[in-house]
Amino acid sequence: MSDDARDVVGDYKAGWHDPETATIRFDSGLSEKVVRDISELKNEPEWMTEIRVKAYHHFVKQPMPTWGNTELLNGINFDAVTYFLRSGNKTEVDWDDVPEDIKRTFDRLGIPDAEQKWLGGVTAQYESEAVYHSIREDLESQGVIFLDMDAGLREHEDIVKEYFCKIVPYQDNKFSALNTAVWSGGSFIYVPKGVKVDMPVQAYFRINAKNMGQFERTLIIVDEGASIHYVEGCTAPAYSTESLHSAVVELIAHKGAHIRYSTVQNWSTNVYNLVTKRAVAHENATVEWVDGNIGSKLTMKYPAVILKGDGAHAEVISVAYSGSGQHQDAGAKVHHLASNTTSSILSKSISKDGGRGSYRGMVTVSKKADNCKVNVVCDALILDDESQSDTYPTMEIANPTCRSEHEASVSKVSDEQVFYLMTRGHTEEEAMALIVNGFFEPFTRELPMEYAVELNKLMAFEMEGSIG
Amino acid sequence: MSQDGVLVIKNLHASIAGEPILRGIDLTLRKGEVHALMGRNGSGKSTLAKVIMGHPDYEVTSGSVTLDEQNLLDMEPWQRARLGVFMSFQYPQAVPGLQVGNFLRKSVQAIRGESAPNAREFRKELNSCMEKLGVEKKFLARYVNDGFSGGEKKRLEILQLMLLQPQLAILDETDSGLDIDALRTVSTGINASVGNAACLIITHYQRILDHVNPDFVHVLIDGKIVASAGPELATKLEEKGYDWLEEGASA
Secondary structure (H helix, E strand, C coil): CCHHHHHHHCCCCCCCCCCCCCCEECCCCCCHHHHHHHHHHCCCCHHHHHHHHHHHHHHHHCCCCCCCCHHHHCCCCHHHCECCEECCCCCECCHHHCCHHHHHHHHHCCHHHHHHHHCCEEEEEECCEEEEEEECHHHHHCCCEEEEHHHHHHHCHHHHHHHCCCCCCHHHCHHHHHHHHHCCCCEEEEECCCCECCCCEEEEEECCCCCEEECCEEEEEECCCCEEEEEEEEECCCCCCCEEECCEEEEEECCCCEEEEEEEECCCCCEEEEEEEEEEECCCCEEEEEEEECCCCEEEECCEEEECCCCCEEEEEEEEEECCCCEEEEEEEEEECCCCCEEEEEEEEEECCCCEEEEEEEEEECCCCCCCEEEEEEEEEECCCCCEEEEEEEEEECCCCCEEEEEEEEEECCHHHHHHHHCCCCCHHHHHHHHHHHHHHHHHCCCCHHHHHHHHHHHHHHHCCCCC | CCCCCCEEEEEEEEEECCEEEEEEEEEEECCCCEEEEECCCCCCHHHHHHHHHCCCCEEEEEEEEEECCEEHHHCCHHHHHHHCEEEECCCCCCEEEEEHHHHHHHHHHHHHHHHCCCHHHHHHHHHHHHHHHCCCHHHHHCEECCCCCHHHHHHHHHHHHHHHCCCEEEEECCCCCCCHHHHHHHHHHHHHHHCCCEEEEECCCCHHHHHCCCCEEEEEECCEEEEEECCHHHHHHHHHCCHHHHHHHHC
16 A cells, blocks of 8 residues: 555555556546547447437536535546546456456455355456456346446347436436446346346445546346345545546336345545436335445435336435545435335434534425325434534425325434443443444344444444544 | 452542542442442432442542452443443443344453353353343343333343353342332342352342342441441331431431
């Protein structure tokens, strides 16, 4: 790790970086030419190039959001960002063929180990593109498609064309426009009718280079009565200069389908994490976003579900941890467009050492949607006087038959609680970790066990050396 | 020196926010002894317990507290706990999201250290203690003191006492809010634990002392021990109240 990195990294465990060995690196800065070059390099069909270019112009025209942490947002220097960087020459299917340095990175993060033990498929993205990819044979033989997005476009252009930008149009916001213009990598998943994928599939995103922008694009289509659990994890080295991560994720759950999308985001605290995630749930489908935000400098992310079919269900469970210099502006959006649809939002945030946690949520129920149920709970835990928590809940209910509940709480860790645990032999830091992990428990119990254990370790680690 | 007490308190003065509460406590507890500490509300009983345990709100202005000749006052609460001091709380704190089973296992590991049982032995020990206390298995999956009734909280405190195996057990009004049956079970748990420990029972009532026989009874008035005697003192207090002692104290 270089010295300038160490300055900001503190004790961030994934903060090391490997020497950068790019085979193709674009100059920093964005222009129509960069966008066209990316598309050409990938040999894309013309319609994709056109949509990229349109999105680029939209991005340029669109002003920065005037809400959220505008001060941090306006600090992003788009000209300093590298928009495309290729590290490997192709996506490998055999772990042994992945370039040695990249393999070391993922080995250190424990990815191949996890794949063997508990995953149905893995894709590992390094900078702009996937470097490794695998899927269990039995899933493949049932027609499950799990590819990186570039391969998805090459091999299943018709499906991609049908759904791409349909759930999250590039006009949606400045960052969805940016992603659409320069997207690279991400996951493409199709689960055929009735196929239930019993083990989670995982994508792992790693930014290694300085000033890198990572713009993965994920599209998951789950056909009637099928189900999948998709897990993603993210880390980056802790450079003193900033990186930008701006993803777009589109999910389609057809009639009776079930999608669970779990994220544990642990970017280093120099990363801007500005992500648009949205799902459509058709009749009796269920979409669950399980979203953990631990790292990054600024996160703005509000996983959304559009309940389009009768009886569809949305569940968003999110936790956020904001430490020194961090702002987690996270939440959820649910739109009830059909009758008998239900939604449940649980948001938990912890702020510490001057960190700031915001819950921003929106639930709408349209006029023609009868008998909907809405439940929103947001809890904040503040660990010291320098830290901050705020909530911006919005509910627009246009149908009188809707039953809605909303609860919000803000609490502080009490000295008595800490004292009680200390009298049971736990140091002050251990006591804090027990309290914090307990606060996150409704979230961690929804994660695959390996992730839950990792998250608990991570939080115990965040509590270390933090007691003033 | 082995005839010396487990816990020795000498001329202990302590205050909270500048207000003196303890005004010169002298007390010695030896291994296997049960001491009852009685007195009116506000006399300083709970303060004494918290000062021994190291509550940060209290300032010790003079005096000493040692456990096996080691100065407790220099230690953090968790160090005192690991040395063998246990306090059963009058109002135990809730920790939402922390499961009882997990909490007990972690606490046993922290306090009993290298001699802590392995997972299997722990499970066995736990089952046997829970049986003695009449606690159901599903208790373990609940969150520590979260939504517990008064009786459940006290049972969890005694369950911890049994598993943590301290040298010194301070029980702060463990009997309050318990019905007769609960009191009997909880007392069974206390008796099972005090054999090798010194025990300080803080109480308002004679009735727990019918189940857990004290060797000594002390009366605290205005931060001072004004009377110490055998178990008959508790009976006398039950009959006559504290007034007769108060007159003696102020004289």
